[in-house]
Amino acid sequence: MSANVALSDTFDQWRVKNNELLVMTQTDGSSNFIKLTDTTNSTSNTTGSIISAGGIGIAKSMMIGGNLNVHGNIHANGAISADGSITLGDANTDNIVFNADINSSLIPNTNGSFDIGNTTQYWSNGFFESIKLTASSTLGMTALEIDANDADQSAIVIDGEQTTVAVMRIDADALTTNSVAVFDDNSSSTSARASVQIIQDNAAALAATALKLQSDGGVTGMTLDKNYTDVGAATVTGLHVDFDRTVPGSGTANFTDIGINLDVNAAGLGTTTTTGMDIDVVGATTGTHTAVGLDVTVGSADVNYSAKFSGGGIMIQEQADADTDIAAYGQLWVNTASPNELYFTNDAGTDLNLSADRPTTGKALAIAFVFNG
Numbered sequence: 001m002s003a004n005v006a007l008s009d010t011f012d013q014w015r016v017k018n019n020e021l022l023v024m025t026q027t028d029g030s031s032n033f034i035k036l037t038d039t040t041n042s043t044s045n046t047t048g049s050i051i052s053a054g055g056i057g058i059a060k061s062m063m064i065g066g067n068l069n070v071h072g073n074i075h076a077n078g079a080i081s082a083d084g085s086i087t088l089g090d091a092n093t094d095n096i097v098f099n100a101d102i103n104s105s106l107i108p109n110t111n112g113s114f115d116i117g118n119t120t121q122y123w124s125n126g127f128f129e130s131i132k133l134t135a136s137s138t139l140g141m142t143a144l145e146i147d148a149n150d151a152d153q154s155a156i157v158i159d160g161e162q163t164t165v166a167v168m169r170i171d172a173d174a175l176t177t178n179s180v181a182v183f184d185d186n187s188s189s190t191s192a193r194a195s196v197q198i199i200q201d202n203a204a205a206l207a208a209t210a211l212k213l214q215s216d217g218g219v220t221g222m223t224l225d226k227n228y229t230d231v232g233a234a235t236v237t238g239l240h241v242d243f244d245r246t247v248p249g250s251g252t253a254n255f256t257d258i259g260i261n262l263d264v265n266a267a268g269l270g271t272t273t274t275t276g277m278d279i280d281v282v283g284a285t286t287g288t289h290t291a292v293g294l295d296v297t298v299g300s301a302d303v304n305y306s307a308k309f310s311g312g313g314i315m316i317q318e319q320a321d322a323d324t325d326i327a328a329y330g331q332l333w334v335n336t337a338s339p340n341e342l343y344f345t346n347d348a349g350t351d352l353n354l355s356a357d358r359p360t361t362g363k364a365l366a367i368a369f370v371f372n373g
Contacts, residue, residue: 036049036050041066045071111136112136112139183195183196198210198211224238224239226238226239241259241260243257243259245257262276262277264276279293279294281293316332316333316334316342317334318334318335318336318340319333319334319335319336320335320336321335322343322345322349322351325345325346325347325348325349326347327347328347329347330344330345330346330347331343331344331345332344333345335353341353341354341355341356342354342355343355
């Protein structure tokens with residue numbers, strides 16, 4: 001009501017105010033407003049300056065100067081906004097269900113303080129156009145860790161449609177003593193497998209290189225450290241190159257096939273020794289052990305050469321005697337005479353001094369090498 005009835009009110013004022021109170025109980029309502037001076041606060045649905053046992057319908061806006069506590073559900077036909085903080089739920093048994101799309105960014109209040117999921121509750125799938133991870137220098141944890149436990153599913157699959165940029169790139173500009181990438185296969189399974197595979201799989205990609213390594217610093221470009229300790233009989237290989245080119249279906253084009261192409265270019269202002277290939281084979285005297293520095297087998301062509309040398313001589317270190325004879329093989333060696341002598345020993349153990357009665361200094365000696373082929 002607009003005011004309480006006072007003794008000084010005229011009869012007409014008393015009539016209007018009294019009618020306002022009576023009309024509030026009727027379905028026609030009141031054209032005036034209700035104003036209460038009672039300041040009792042509400043702490044439940046049965047306390048306060050206004051208590052209603054039924055519902056309240058409000059056709060227009062409502063302003064609340066204090067707190068709003070709802071014992072039931074809240075439903076809004078329009079938008080809901082809040083200027084302050086919002087806390088939803090008071091236990092992990094409560095949940096939030098989104099039937100609508102999220103139309104804004106999800107930005108944490110504090111860097112590196114909050115998680116999405118935990119060690120026992122996981123999200124299923126994540127669909128993102130782009131992911132950027134930025135780990136601070138004081139994070140104290142791995143920036144990206146993937147723990148994949150499904151035995152028959154890949155941990156990472158990248159389907160890249162890039163054409164002129166790398167599908168995956170790792171830049172390590174602050175590295176000191178560790179590695180840019182480590183692939184560690186520590187499985188004890190005896191099944192045949194390749195720990196790392198690089199497959200260039202399209203035969204039409206004639207200019208493609210399956211693997212390219214570039215080292216602009218450091219004294220070693222690539223190291224292959226092969227170790228083997230099993231006691232079972234086996235043929236163990238440190239490096240295996242399998243190069244195959246089948247006979248073309250048509251045409252008479254010329255081909256030059258090279259299994260390993262070693263190209264060394266070196267220069268220096270001091271004393272420089274350049275070696276194309278340094279082979280060190282160290283055998284043992286336990287059991288019966290034969291060490292072979294280079295085993296070459298050539299065949300099946302119209303013309304076969306086991307070795308071709310050009311641009312320099314062949315240096316053979318002198319030794320006291322020929323090695324053990326091998327059937328169908330001969331030996332070429334240098335005897336420790338003074339001056340030393342070039343010998344040939346056949347598979348019967350007969351030594352032939354190739355230096356005896358040969359031309360002296362200034363004359364050439366031509367020798368053909370046949371390894372096996």
